[in-house]
Amino acid sequence: MTNTNAGSGRRDGLALVLSGGGARAAYQVGVLRAIAERFPDLQISILTGVSAGAINMMYLASHPGPFRQAIEGLDKAWRQLTPRKVYAVRPLDLGRAIFRWIVNMVLRRGPPQPSLHGLMDASPLRGFLAAAMNVDGVQRNIDAGRLRAAALSATRYDTGETITFVQAAPDVPVWERYMRIAVRTRVDVRHLMASASIPLVFPAVKLDDGFYGDGSVRQTAPLAPAIHLGATRIIGVAMRSRTTPAPRAAPSEQYPVAAEVFGLLLHSVFLDTLDADAERLERINTLLRALHDPSGAPGDMRLVNLLLLRPSRDLGGLVRDHAVRLPRMVQLLLSSIGGERTRSSDLLSYLMFQPEYISVLIELGYEDTRKRMPEVERFLS
Secondary structure, three states: OOOOOOOEEEEEEEEEEEOOOHHHHHHHHHHHHHHHHHOOEEEEEEEEEEOHHHHHHHHHHHOOOOHHHHHHHHHHHHHOOOHHHOOEOOHHHHHHHHHHHHHHHHOOOOOOOOOOOOOOEOHHHHHHHHHHOOOOHHHHHHHOOOOOEEEEEEEEOOOOOEEEEEEEOOOOOOOEEOOEEEEEOOOOHHHHHHHOOOOOOOOOEEEOOEEEEEOOOOOOOOOHHHHHOOOOEEEEEOOOOOOOOOOOOOOOOOOOOHHHHHHHHHHHHHOHHHHHHHHHHHHHHHHHHHOOOHHHOOOOOOOOEEEEEOOOOOOHHHOHHHHHHOOHHHHHHHHHOOOOOHHHHHHHHHHOOOHHHHHHHHHHHHHHHHHOHHHHHHHHO
């Protein structure tokens, strides 16, 4: 493995793994901004991501400039976001779908073919991504040797498989595991939209072989794509904080509302798998280090060092001061499922593409990473 002096240069085998989390992924921008400040010309050979993390990853993979310049552009793009640039609620479409369903059930015609494919329309996000990045730059960076591989994952609805779309140098392998398949392709905005389409919230995206949704849904091993692509060191950005547990509260007498349940489900999809996979990786590393000769490990097992960066505070708890700034129709929709409860802030945090909230997350990611910079420097140098 080739290492260069701190602050510049390519590091072969170095990977960046970015998980999903809707608006929470703004935290990743702050983390990367702090790293870019210290390592402005850093070249990361392998970039992987899923959902909103896939969008951040593709921006970096397609950018023609040095690392710090790419992060500055990504920071600017995030700060320009508003809820209306990401999604729209179409009340007439929602009303028509409900009316047709009631009429068909009353007349006993059976349920109609679904005319509503998601609670929210994600076409504003598609337009924003098309304007914000030129995905053709991924191949140019690969051809120039600045990038080995870029990969993002999506869930194929008809089979339930996690499909990882890989754009990489010709010698980079693809793989097939149980319910996890890698496909070599030229990634475009359609793949990004598929990876970020939260089920039920956003419509599924039609690709060549079927309909796809958010890649976090069944991705049980988010570090695996980077390892398959040849990573020997991984920087991962988690979305869950590890704060001291609060004293156990008295049991609540209130029945959990739909917004609370939905927020818990999104946590299980976006927050839990990266931490669980990191624990598996550390156990394997411990086993390999215990061997007299780790190079003699079975199969393609090898030591993979991991630096996992995470929030110092609960990102959901930061959303409460901004909920009233959501578009009126979104507020009404969330209110109908109990979104006004304090414990529903976790769900709100995934949809809060509000400049004030995004700015708070970016700055928190920056400060958290600055505090861990000695650890980052040791890992990269």
